[in-house]
Amino acid sequence: xxxxxxxxxxxxxxxxxxxxxxxxxxxxxxxxxxxxxxxxxxxxxxxxxxxxxxxxxxxxxxxxxxxxxxxxxxxxxxxxxxxxxxxxxxxxxxxxxxxxxxxxxxxxxxxx
Amino acid sequence: xxxxxxxxxxxxxxxxxxxxxxxxxxxxxxxxxxxxxxxxxxxxxxxxxxxxxxxxxxxxxxxxxxxxxxxxxxxxxxxxxxxxxxxxxxxxxxxxxxxxxxxxxxxxxxxxxxxx
Numbered sequence: 001x002x003x004x005x006x007x008x009x010x011x012x013x014x015x016x017x018x019x020x021x022x023x024x025x026x027x028x029x030x031x032x033x034x035x036x037x038x039x040x041x042x043x044x045x046x047x048x049x050x051x052x053x054x055x056x057x058x059x060x061x062x063x064x065x066x067x068x069x070x071x072x073x074x075x076x077x078x079x080x081x082x083x084x085x086x087x088x089x090x091x092x093x094x095x096x097x098x099x100x101x102x103x104x105x106x107x108x109x110x111x112x
Numbered sequence: 113x114x115x116x117x118x119x120x121x122x123x124x125x126x127x128x129x130x131x132x133x134x135x136x137x138x139x140x141x142x143x144x145x146x147x148x149x150x151x152x153x154x155x156x157x158x159x160x161x162x163x164x165x166x167x168x169x170x171x172x173x174x175x176x177x178x179x180x181x182x183x184x185x186x187x188x189x190x191x192x193x194x195x196x197x198x199x200x201x202x203x204x205x206x207x208x209x210x211x212x213x214x215x216x217x218x219x220x221x222x223x224x225x226x227x228x
Contacts, residue, residue, distance in 0.1 A: 004154075034216060034217075036219075041221050041222065042116075042203055042219035042220055042221050042222050043155070043203075043219045044219070045216050045217070045218060045219075048216050088154050088155075090154070090155075098143065098145070098160055098162075098167070098168065098207075099145065099157035099160060099168065099170075100145075100147075100155070100157065100217060101157070102154030102155050102156070103154050104152070104153055104154055105153075105154050
């Protein structure tokens with residue numbers, strides 16, 4: 001069964017630090033991997049990755065996919081308290097599959 | 113607001129009652145998805161529609177659950193004879209299908225269900 005695992009499950013850092021969140025997957029037919037940010041509401045789309053080794057960047061956030069290692073990382077530089085949230089990784093797998101398979105999420109807390 | 117909307121935002125019900133939730137997707141999106149999220153977990157897929165056709169249902173979707181999208185626009189999710197284990201956040205998402213099939217899904221604010 002397709003599976004997505006995120007680590008760490010929880011992370012507490014100080015404002016200004018750089019963090020790296022990890023996502024690994026076990027799948028039969030990979031299509032794409034997505035990152036979402038979830039605060040006290042619905043997940044907000046961050047990135048969609050389909051090709052290995054190509055970094056996607058948005059401000060202080062960046063993400064890259066490694067298909068050989070079946071993994072992805074999400075980097076946040078110069079963290080701010082507003083970055084505190086749950087970060088979800090999700091995969092789309094299978095030939096005709098449209099559903100997303102989510103990991104448990106990483107709860108990130110940024111202390112001032 | 114042109115995002116995905118869901119109603120109600122919160123629902124408290126007694127065990128055994130029926131509840132119905134509504135989702136209005138982004139207007140030009142042809143795919144609509146329902147997910148369920150419990151505390152400390154990522155969302156779990158329930159079902160999805162392409163236009164009015166329900167194309168996939170999860171094993172999580174028991175006989176007490178039914179979803180419709182009658183005109184290919186808004187969708188409803190009904191839970192009959194609710195149980196305490198149904199308490200969760202019910203999330204709706206929509207997307208616009210592209211030729212390669214890859215598409216990001218945009219989520220609504222969710223309906224939080226509490227079954228007493």
